[in-house]
Amino acid sequence: MSAYSTAYQVLTRGLPLRPDEAAQLLADLRRETGEELAAAVQQELSGKYRRTPTDTDGSFRRKRRDFGASMAVVNTFRRLAAAPLRTSMPHQRNRSTS
Template sequence: MSAYSRAYQGLTSDRPLGPGEAAQLLAELRQETGTELADAIEKQLSGKYRRTATDTDAEFRRKRRQYGAAMRVVNAVRHLAASPLRTSMPNQRTRSTS
C-alpha cells in the first residue's frame, strides 16, 4: 500500500491519527513523492543531452555541463525527500537584546 493510500485512509477513517503517526505518514508520503518526482525528471533528461552528429566539441561540453547541473538538482530532490522530518526549528542566533 502506498503512502498516499495510507494517508487517505487515515484522514477518512473514524479513528483520528495521533501526532506521531501523522508525522510518520507525512514523512513517508514526502519521501515517496520526492523519489517518484526525481525518477520522472531523470527519465525526461536521459535522452535530452546526448551528442548528435552536428554537435561541436564546445556544444557537447555545454550539454554535459547542463546535464550535470540538472542531475545535481535531481539528486538534491532525492536527498531532501529521504531526509528525516525535522520536528523543531533550529535556534535562531541573533545578538538582539530585545
C-alpha cells in the same frame, strides 16, 4: 501499498492518529512524492542532453556539464525529500527582524 493510499485510508476511516504516526505518514508521503518527481525530471533531462549528429565535441561537453549540474539539483531534491522530518525550528541566533 503506496504512501498516498495509506494516507487516504487513514484519513477516511475517521479515527484519530497519534502525532508520531501522523509524522511518519507524512514523511513517507514526502519521500515517495520526492522520489517520483525526481525520477520524472531525470527521465526528462536524459532525453534533452543526448548527443545529436550536429553536436560538436565542445557543444556536447557543455551538454554533459549542464546535465551533471541538473542531476546534482535532482539528487539534492531526492536527499531533501528523504531527510528525516524536523520537529522544531532551529534557534535564530541573531535578533534581526528583517
